[in-house]
Amino acid sequence: MIKKLLLVFLLGVLYSAGVFAGIHTVQRMYGCELQEDGTTKGFFQDAYDGQDFISFDKETQTWTAPVQQAVITKQKWDAERAMNQQWKGYLEGICIEWLKKYLRYGKETLERKVRPQVKLSDRPGSEKNSIVLTCMVTGFHPRAIDVTWIRDGETRMDNAHTDGILPNEDGTYQIKKTIEIGSDDKRSYACEVDHGSLNPKLNVVWDPEEQTYSEAPPSGSNMVIIIAVVIVVLVLVAAAIVGFVMWKSEQGGSWKVGYSQAQTKESSSDTSSDTTPPKV
Numbered sequence: 001m002i003k004k005l006l007l008v009f010l011l012g013v014l015y016s017a018g019v020f021a022g023i024h025t026v027q028r029m030y031g032c033e034l035q036e037d038g039t040t041k042g043f044f045q046d047a048y049d050g051q052d053f054i055s056f057d058k059e060t061q062t063w064t065a066p067v068q069q070a071v072i073t074k075q076k077w078d079a080e081r082a083m084n085q086q087w088k089g090y091l092e093g094i095c096i097e098w099l100k101k102y103l104r105y106g107k108e109t110l111e112r113k114v115r116p117q118v119k120l121s122d123r124p125g126s127e128k129n130s131i132v133l134t135c136m137v138t139g140f141h142p143r144a145i146d147v148t149w150i151r152d153g154e155t156r157m158d159n160a161h162t163d164g165i166l167p168n169e170d171g172t173y174q175i176k177k178t179i180e181i182g183s184d185d186k187r188s189y190a191c192e193v194d195h196g197s198l199n200p201k202l203n204v205v206w207d208p209e210e211q212t213y214s215e216a217p218p219s220g221s222n223m224v225i226i227i228a229v230v231i232v233v234l235v236l237v238a239a240a241i242v243g244f245v246m247w248k249s250e251q252g253g254s255w256k257v258g259y260s261q262a263q264t265k266e267s268s269s270d271t272s273s274d275t276t277p278p279k280v
Contacts, residue, residue, distance in 0.1 A: 025049050030056075032095035034103070042091025058088045113197040114172055116140035118204050120191055129183045133206055135191035138174035146194040149179050150203070152187050 030044035045055035054063050054070045054077070061084040065074040077084070103110065117139045125132045137147050143165055149157035160177040168174055181189070193202040 030091070032091050032099055034096060034099055040092065040096050042088075042095060044087060044091065056084070056087060058091050061085065061088055109171075110142075112141055114139060114141040115197045116145065116193060116195055116202070118191060118193055118202055120204055120206050122206070122208070125180045125183075127180070130180050131183050131185075132178055132180050133189060134176060134178045135193075135204070136174070136176050137191075137193055138168065139170075139172045140174075140195055140197065141172045142196060143173050144196065145173070145175060146192075147175055147177050148192045148194075149177060150190045150192050153190070157189075 025048070027047040027050075028045075029047075031042070033041040033043075035041070042058050043055070044058075046053045048069075052066050054065050054073055056063055061081070063074045063077045065071050116137045119136045121134045121136070123132050123134075124130070133149070135147060135149065137145065145165065147162075149160050151157055157179050160179045162175060162177045165173050165175045177191070179189075188205060190203050190205040193204070195202075
Protein backbone atom coordinates (compact mmCIF):
# COMPACT_ATOMS: atom_id res chain seq x y z
CA MET A 1 0.00 0.00 0.00
CA ILE A 2 2.85 2.38 0.82
CA LYS A 3 4.50 1.72 -2.53
CA LYS A 4 1.22 2.44 -4.29
CA LEU A 5 0.85 5.64 -2.28
CA LEU A 6 4.34 6.80 -3.20
CA LEU A 7 3.80 5.96 -6.89
CA VAL A 8 0.61 8.01 -7.03
CA PHE A 9 2.43 10.81 -5.24
CA LEU A 10 5.26 10.89 -7.76
CA LEU A 11 2.96 10.77 -10.77
CA GLY A 12 0.81 13.52 -9.31
CA VAL A 13 3.80 15.76 -8.60
CA LEU A 14 5.37 15.33 -12.02
CA TYR A 15 2.07 15.78 -13.81
CA SER A 16 1.16 18.91 -11.84
CA ALA A 17 4.60 20.47 -12.25
CA GLY A 18 4.87 19.52 -15.90
CA VAL A 19 8.25 17.95 -15.26
CA PHE A 20 8.99 14.46 -16.52
CA ALA A 21 12.81 14.60 -16.79
CA GLY A 22 15.79 15.45 -14.65
CA ILE A 23 16.71 14.61 -11.05
CA HIS A 24 14.30 15.42 -8.23
CA THR A 25 14.19 14.72 -4.49
CA VAL A 26 11.27 13.23 -2.56
CA GLN A 27 11.43 13.24 1.26
CA ARG A 28 9.02 11.48 3.60
CA MET A 29 8.74 11.80 7.37
CA TYR A 30 6.26 10.06 9.64
CA GLY A 31 6.17 9.07 13.27
CA CYS A 32 4.52 9.59 16.65
CA GLU A 33 5.10 11.42 19.93
CA LEU A 34 4.30 10.45 23.51
CA GLN A 35 3.83 13.45 25.80
CA GLU A 36 4.55 13.51 29.54
CA ASP A 37 0.82 13.76 30.32
CA GLY A 38 0.13 10.56 28.34
CA THR A 39 -1.34 12.21 25.24
CA THR A 40 -0.05 11.19 21.82
CA LYS A 41 0.58 12.85 18.48
CA GLY A 42 1.18 11.48 15.01
CA PHE A 43 2.48 13.01 11.80
CA PHE A 44 2.97 12.07 8.16
CA GLN A 45 4.27 14.52 5.56
CA ASP A 46 6.07 14.61 2.24
CA ALA A 47 8.39 17.15 0.64
CA TYR A 48 9.41 17.60 -2.98
CA ASP A 49 12.73 19.19 -3.96
CA GLY A 50 13.19 20.47 -0.41
CA GLN A 51 9.76 22.11 -0.07
CA ASP A 52 6.72 20.98 1.93
CA PHE A 53 4.31 19.26 -0.44
CA ILE A 54 1.56 17.43 1.45
CA SER A 55 0.72 16.31 5.00
CA PHE A 56 -1.80 14.00 6.67
CA ASP A 57 -4.39 15.09 9.24
CA LYS A 58 -5.15 11.94 11.22
CA GLU A 59 -8.10 13.52 13.03
CA THR A 60 -10.04 14.21 9.83
CA GLN A 61 -8.24 11.50 7.84
CA THR A 62 -7.66 13.97 5.03
CA TRP A 63 -4.60 15.49 3.36
CA THR A 64 -3.43 19.10 3.33
CA ALA A 65 -1.82 20.62 0.23
CA PRO A 66 0.22 23.77 1.06
CA VAL A 67 1.10 24.30 -2.63
CA GLN A 68 -1.02 24.25 -5.75
CA GLN A 69 1.01 21.44 -7.31
CA ALA A 70 -0.12 19.08 -4.54
CA VAL A 71 -3.86 19.52 -5.10
CA ILE A 72 -4.13 16.59 -7.53
CA THR A 73 -2.29 14.31 -5.09
CA LYS A 74 -4.55 15.47 -2.27
CA GLN A 75 -7.66 14.63 -4.23
CA LYS A 76 -6.38 11.16 -5.05
CA TRP A 77 -5.32 10.43 -1.46
CA ASP A 78 -8.49 11.79 0.12
CA ALA A 79 -10.41 9.23 -1.94
CA GLU A 80 -8.32 6.38 -0.46
CA ARG A 81 -10.39 6.11 2.73
CA ALA A 82 -9.27 2.60 3.65
CA MET A 83 -5.65 3.64 3.31
CA ASN A 84 -6.22 6.75 5.44
CA GLN A 85 -7.81 4.64 8.17
CA GLN A 86 -4.76 2.40 8.13
CA TRP A 87 -2.45 5.39 8.55
CA LYS A 88 -4.52 6.68 11.46
CA GLY A 89 -4.42 3.25 13.10
CA TYR A 90 -0.67 3.03 12.61
CA LEU A 91 0.08 6.49 14.05
CA GLU A 92 -2.22 6.03 17.07
CA GLY A 93 -1.61 2.33 17.70
CA ILE A 94 1.39 0.44 16.34
CA CYS A 95 3.72 3.44 16.37
CA ILE A 96 2.92 4.31 20.00
CA GLU A 97 3.34 0.69 21.09
CA TRP A 98 6.79 0.51 19.54
CA LEU A 99 7.73 3.88 21.00
CA LYS A 100 6.81 2.70 24.52
CA LYS A 101 8.81 -0.46 23.98
CA TYR A 102 11.89 1.51 22.95
CA LEU A 103 11.47 3.77 25.96
CA ARG A 104 11.43 0.74 28.26
CA TYR A 105 14.57 -0.67 26.63
CA GLY A 106 16.42 2.63 26.96
CA LYS A 107 14.96 3.71 30.31
CA GLU A 108 18.25 3.55 32.17
CA THR A 109 20.00 5.71 29.60
CA LEU A 110 17.15 8.11 28.92
CA GLU A 111 16.35 8.74 32.59
CA ARG A 112 19.92 9.00 33.90
CA LYS A 113 20.80 12.24 35.65
CA VAL A 114 24.27 13.74 35.31
CA ARG A 115 25.25 16.81 37.31
CA PRO A 116 26.42 19.79 35.19
CA GLN A 117 29.86 21.37 35.45
CA VAL A 118 29.83 25.18 35.62
CA LYS A 119 32.69 27.54 34.70
CA LEU A 120 32.72 31.33 34.51
CA SER A 121 35.11 33.46 32.47
CA ASP A 122 35.47 37.07 31.37
CA ARG A 123 37.06 38.92 28.46
CA PRO A 124 37.09 42.44 27.02
CA GLY A 125 33.79 43.39 25.41
CA SER A 126 33.05 44.75 21.94
CA GLU A 127 32.42 48.21 23.37
CA LYS A 128 35.04 50.38 25.04
CA ASN A 129 35.30 49.87 28.81
CA SER A 130 33.09 46.78 28.73
CA ILE A 131 33.47 43.18 29.88
CA VAL A 132 31.82 40.02 28.53
CA LEU A 133 30.91 37.46 31.19
CA THR A 134 30.44 33.86 30.06
CA CYS A 135 28.73 31.07 31.97
CA MET A 136 29.64 27.68 30.48
CA VAL A 137 27.51 24.75 31.64
CA THR A 138 28.38 21.33 30.26
CA GLY A 139 28.20 17.57 30.85
CA PHE A 140 24.57 17.49 32.05
CA HIS A 141 21.74 15.02 31.34
CA PRO A 142 18.82 15.12 30.70
CA ARG A 143 18.61 17.99 28.23
CA ALA A 144 16.18 20.28 30.07
CA ILE A 145 18.00 23.01 31.98
CA ASP A 146 17.59 26.64 33.03
CA VAL A 147 20.66 28.91 33.08
CA THR A 148 20.27 32.54 34.18
CA TRP A 149 22.58 35.44 34.98
CA ILE A 150 21.55 37.14 38.25
CA ARG A 151 22.57 40.67 39.27
CA ASP A 152 22.81 41.65 42.94
CA GLY A 153 21.20 38.36 43.93
CA GLU A 154 17.72 39.15 42.60
CA THR A 155 17.60 40.77 39.14
CA ARG A 156 17.41 38.26 36.28
CA MET A 157 19.42 39.31 33.22
CA ASP A 158 17.08 38.53 30.32
CA ASN A 159 19.41 40.03 27.71
CA ALA A 160 21.91 37.15 27.89
CA HIS A 161 23.05 35.72 24.54
CA THR A 162 23.05 31.97 23.91
CA ASP A 163 23.27 29.54 21.00
CA GLY A 164 20.93 27.17 22.81
CA ILE A 165 21.47 23.69 24.17
CA LEU A 166 23.99 21.70 22.14
CA PRO A 167 24.94 17.98 22.31
CA ASN A 168 28.29 16.63 23.52
CA GLU A 169 30.00 13.58 22.04
CA ASP A 170 29.30 11.48 25.16
CA GLY A 171 25.51 11.96 25.01
CA THR A 172 25.41 14.82 27.52
CA TYR A 173 24.61 18.46 26.71
CA GLN A 174 26.10 21.91 27.02
CA ILE A 175 24.90 25.52 26.99
CA LYS A 176 26.72 28.85 27.14
CA LYS A 177 25.23 32.21 28.17
CA THR A 178 27.01 35.55 27.94
CA ILE A 179 26.26 39.09 29.09
CA GLU A 180 28.14 42.37 28.59
CA ILE A 181 28.66 44.83 31.46
CA GLY A 182 30.68 47.98 32.07
CA SER A 183 34.24 47.50 33.26
CA ASP A 184 33.51 49.89 36.14
CA ASP A 185 30.38 47.98 37.20
CA LYS A 186 30.76 47.17 40.91
CA ARG A 187 27.56 45.15 41.27
CA SER A 188 27.67 41.40 41.89
CA TYR A 189 26.87 38.88 39.15
CA ALA A 190 26.17 35.17 39.47
CA CYS A 191 25.21 32.35 37.13
CA GLU A 192 22.25 30.36 38.42
CA VAL A 193 21.76 26.80 37.12
CA ASP A 194 18.58 24.78 37.64
CA HIS A 195 18.67 21.13 36.51
CA GLY A 196 16.98 17.87 37.41
CA SER A 197 20.22 16.53 38.91
CA LEU A 198 20.57 19.50 41.28
CA ASN A 199 18.92 20.12 44.64
CA PRO A 200 19.20 22.97 45.37
CA LYS A 201 20.12 25.09 42.37
CA LEU A 202 23.74 26.02 41.67
CA ASN A 203 24.66 29.66 42.15
CA VAL A 204 28.20 30.51 40.96
CA VAL A 205 29.34 34.06 41.72
CA TRP A 206 31.66 35.93 39.36
CA ASP A 207 34.81 37.22 41.04
CA PRO A 208 36.62 39.89 38.94
CA GLU A 209 39.89 39.10 40.73
CA GLU A 210 39.97 35.52 39.41
CA GLN A 211 40.79 34.27 35.91
CA THR A 212 38.86 31.01 35.97
CA TYR A 213 36.02 29.69 38.05
CA SER A 214 34.80 26.30 39.11
CA GLU A 215 31.44 25.16 40.34
CA ALA A 216 32.35 25.82 43.97
CA PRO A 217 35.45 26.15 46.21
CA PRO A 218 36.57 23.08 48.17
CA SER A 219 34.18 22.34 50.99
CA GLY A 220 35.26 22.17 54.64
CA SER A 221 35.39 18.37 54.57
CA ASN A 222 37.59 18.42 51.47
CA MET A 223 39.99 20.85 53.13
CA VAL A 224 40.27 18.59 56.17
CA ILE A 225 41.14 15.65 53.93
CA ILE A 226 43.78 17.68 52.09
CA ILE A 227 45.39 18.87 55.35
CA ALA A 228 45.38 15.32 56.76
CA VAL A 229 47.10 13.96 53.66
CA VAL A 230 49.79 16.66 53.84
CA ILE A 231 50.45 15.88 57.54
CA VAL A 232 50.75 12.13 56.85
CA VAL A 233 53.22 12.79 54.02
CA LEU A 234 55.34 15.05 56.24
CA VAL A 235 55.38 12.45 59.05
CA LEU A 236 56.47 9.73 56.62
CA VAL A 237 59.25 11.92 55.23
CA ALA A 238 60.46 12.77 58.75
CA ALA A 239 60.42 9.09 59.77
CA ALA A 240 62.41 8.17 56.68
CA ILE A 241 65.05 10.80 57.46
CA VAL A 242 65.40 9.67 61.11
CA GLY A 243 65.64 6.04 60.06
CA PHE A 244 68.33 6.83 57.52
CA VAL A 245 70.39 8.77 60.10
CA MET A 246 70.15 5.91 62.62
CA TRP A 247 71.18 3.37 60.01
CA LYS A 248 74.12 5.50 58.98
CA SER A 249 75.24 5.81 62.60
CA GLU A 250 75.16 2.07 63.10
CA GLN A 251 77.16 1.50 59.94
CA GLY A 252 79.74 4.06 61.07
CA GLY A 253 80.22 2.32 64.47
CA SER A 254 81.05 -1.04 62.85
CA TRP A 255 83.69 0.55 60.70
CA LYS A 256 85.74 1.47 63.86
CA VAL A 257 86.16 -2.21 64.99
CA GLY A 258 89.83 -3.31 64.77
CA TYR A 259 91.34 0.17 64.93
CA SER A 260 93.81 0.78 67.79
CA GLN A 261 93.64 3.75 70.09
CA ALA A 262 95.41 6.84 68.85
CA GLN A 263 99.02 7.30 70.03
CA THR A 264 99.85 9.81 72.70
CA LYS A 265 102.16 12.72 72.06
CA GLU A 266 105.13 11.04 73.77
CA SER A 267 104.98 7.81 71.75
CA SER A 268 104.02 9.24 68.41
CA SER A 269 107.64 9.69 67.31
CA ASP A 270 108.43 6.03 67.89
CA THR A 271 105.54 4.64 65.93
CA SER A 272 104.99 7.22 63.20
CA SER A 273 107.18 5.31 60.74
CA ASP A 274 105.88 1.84 61.61
CA THR A 275 103.54 0.71 58.79
CA THR A 276 103.42 -2.93 59.84
CA PRO A 277 99.83 -3.95 60.68
CA PRO A 278 99.29 -5.06 64.26
CA LYS A 279 99.70 -8.75 64.98
CA VAL A 280 96.53 -10.54 65.91
